[in-house]
Every structure is written in structure tokens, then in C-alpha cells.
Amino acid sequence: MRVKRWCWILWFGFLLLLDYTVPYTVLSGVNKVYGAFLFWNLFALTAIGSIFILLWKWRD
Amino acid sequence: MNSSYILVVIAIYVALGTWMAYMSRRGMGAGVTEYFLANRTVGGFVAALTYSATTYSAFMMVGLAGFTYKGGVGALGFELTYLSGLVLAVFFGPRFWLVGKRYGYISPAELLGDRYESQWVAAVTTLVCLIFLIPYAAVQLMGIGYLLGGLSGGTIPFWVGLILATLLAIVWAWIAGLRSVAWTDSLQALVMLVTSILVLLFVIYRYFGGFGGFFVKLETDYPGWLSVPGPGFFNWKAYIGLTLPWFFFCISNPQVSQRLFIPKSMSAMRRMLGGFVIFGFIYTLVSVMWGFSTKVLSPDLARADLATPTLLSQPLIPDILALIVMVGILGAAVSTIDSILLTLSSMFARDLYKGFRPRASEEVELRLGKWVIPVISLVAMIFGWLRVGLISALSVAASAGLLMTVPAIFGAFFWKRGTASGAIWSMILGGGVTGFLYFSRIRPLGHWPAVWGGLVCLVAFIVVSLVTKPPLVKAEEFLGYLEEELREKNAL
16 A cells, blocks of 8 residues: 555656646747647646546545 | 626525525534534535535636736646645545544544644644634635625625625524535535636637637737746746645645545545546636636736626626626635635634633533634624735735645654644744745745745754654554555555
């Protein structure tokens, strides 16, 4: 459980790193809908998908 | 807009909400846990809606739309970063829920006080929440005063909206505690979401012929609004300063974290959190698109917070639609205020009164908690009425101020070495630094108060904990129980 927990923490840390860096570096000059707008939507959907995977593992 | 139409729509909203609040009393038992937590038996659907309505205040449709108008797509990143912070609820939700049931906690402050074996931890946490959340509630009340005044062209005075919102929050929280709050929240969450989507679709198809036309127009006329730092507001220091406290919102704000105690089962909590992230994603996109639409339609507003009123007064928007949205914004504000009131009153009764008078009966505690609801409401209303500058400043600092409870919360669940002194000093020093930087408007190295306050808070928690004696027996028992139960529930 401990290893699994750390894997998920690292995964979410990686997502957050992308959240803070990609729009301010790679996409900072892309003034299009497929730039930061699309990126942040995909970032959120990935985070939400990961949250759902964890939630659906829970048992009563 | 004709003020009599506004009053009729509000009357329907009030009648419907109050009827729901009364209906929620059916099957209600007695006692503090019943009143403040609905006896920990809330189903997943209602829990998801009350979680959503409590989290999202009038800030979304007014503030976030304004942020987008002023700063562009950075507003989307800011709010979606907050939403991604719900991963914390995946880690902390089962923990709060399990220990809440085992030890009978009704407030997050009580949890901290018991885990660190110090009533003063609970008291300081409660005081931090009172200091930052009452002004936040006051600003929500003021927002309703301004909204009704603005929509009626000044015919409905500011104080009418202020008093109306205060009374609604008191009555809907008072009638059946969390039951009435949760039921009215559910109604309001649905109104918030449906009305905001309706307006967006109406604007996009009436003015731009569809989403394709809208995005082409946005890219052509305001390309800078589609990247960061774009127009400049969302430079990366501002982005960090804004997102840092909001990322931790789901555990730092007691009116939200208290909801981690209420689901009737792990399945209900799963539906609560899953439902909320879907609600939040849609609501965020819609609010941001409101801001973008207003930028394209009315680019020269004097103030960004006029974006939403301007959008609603566009000539092609029918009055009836604007009226329904007004109810949505009103609902967003009231649902946040009554939840804050109920949570603060539970903390006052449990953590400031009962904590220091263990022999006090549950009946007295409940009676005190119920009477604190109107008292806190009146204090918030008076702050709102006086429109004191200090109140606005404290409200802006609210999310950063509440961030100072986060190291103690992490320590409670993940660090056996954490101590009561560490928790208390982290909140006092971190809160002090944050408050000072907000009021003095000093930003060392250009970083926002949350960054410096958070740093001081974290260092204080670690250093003070290392030089003081931890409650190791309690920590072993508390964390040992959790580890075992989490394994059984297959939660991280």
C-alpha cells in the first residue's frame, strides 16, 4: 500500500509540475485555443480520470 | 430591469427553498451530531450537490468571469488547479471519515485538538477560521446587495439584498442544521449549474453562431488572452500566489472539510467526490467562457468585476433568463454562507465551549451552537453594511489565511512527530505573516503573501514540533487504526 501510495503521489506531483511549467514555457507564445486553453483542459481531465481510478478502488 | 419581476422571482426562490428546508426535518433525530452532520447518513447525490454548492460561491460567476476578462486563460488554469487539488480529498477523505466515526468528531478543529491532545489546538484553529471566514461571508452578503441593486437599476437598495441574504442563511441553517443546508444546497447547486450553462449557450449561439465562431473571434480579436502571462495579470508569481492556497482548499476550509464527515458510507463518499469533480469541471469552463464572451462583446469595461452584470444586460439576453441567472448567483452565495455559518457555529460550540467545559451537556452545546448561527450572521451583516475596507482585505486573505492550518492537518495524518505546540505556532506565525503582508501590501521578491506565510507556517510546524514532546501514544493508536482500516477499504 505504501509503495502504491508513493507512486500516486509522484504521478500527481508530475501532473502539477506540468500544470505550472508547460503553459508558461512551451505554450507561452501560442495564442490559439489549442495552446494553454486546451492544455489546461487536458490536464484537468487527466487529474479527474486519475481521481476516478482511485475512487473506484474503494470498498465499503 | 423591473424590480417587481426581481422580487417575484426571489419570492418563488425563497418559498421553494424554505419548503425544502422544512421537508428535510422529516425523520430528524436529536443531538449535536444529528444537527451538524445529519448523523453522518447523507447519501452520495445530496452530498455531491451540497459539497459543490458550498465550495462554489458567487465568486465563480462574478469573480472568475472577471479574472478571465482581465487576465485571460490563466483564470482557467487557476481554477482547474484548484479542482485538481481534489486529489487531496482522495487521500484525506477516507481518513477524516474513519476517525470522525471512531472518535465522534463533528469539526475538523476537534479532530486536530484530539490528535495533538491539546484543546488549545482546536481553539486556535477555530479562531483562525472565525477571523478569516466571517469577513468572507460578509463579502458574499455584500455581493448580493450589489447584485440586486445593480439588476434593478438601484430601485432595490443595497441593504435589502444584504438583509434578505442574511435572513435566508440564518433560517435555512437553523431549521434543521446540516439537513436543511444540504437540501437547499442541492436545489441551489442545480440552479447554479443549469442557469449558467443556459446563458452560455444562449450567448454563444445568438452572438457567435456557435463555439467555432466564438473561438475564431477570440483568437482574432484577443489572441493574448489565450496564453499566459497574456495581458499580464497572470504572471507566474501571481499564478503561484493564487493557486497555492486554493490547491489546498478542500482540506483547509472547514465548511468543506467538515463535509468529509457526513457521507453514510465509502460508496457515498465516492459519489460525493466524483460528482463534485464533474460539477466543478463544467462550472469552471462555463464561468471562464462567460468572461471570454464578455471580453469579445464589451471589451472596454472600467472594472473586470462588471463582466457578469454586463453580460447579463446584453440586449439579446431575455429578461427572464437574466432573472433566473440572478437566482443562480444568489443561490451560489447563500449556499456558501449558510454552510460557513453552520460550520463556524459547530466549531464555536464544540471547540471553544465544550472543549473547555467537558461536563457541559450535549443539550446545552446544541442550544449554544444554534444561537451562535444568528449571532455570527449578524456580525457578518454588520461588517457588510459598514463596508469596512478591513473586511474586504480579510476576505481576500481568507484562502491564504486558512492555508495556515494545512501543515497541522498533514502532520495529524502523516507525521507522528508533530506536536500541539508546532501546530499552534505554525498557525499563529503563518497567519500573522500572511495577514501582515496582505495589509502592508509588501511582496518580498514579488511573491504573494500565501507563499511567505505558507513557508513560515511549514518551518514553524517542523522546527517547533522537533523541539517539543509529541503525543506518541495517541499518534500510534490514531495512525495505526487508520492504516488498518484504509487497507481494508482499499484506500490510499
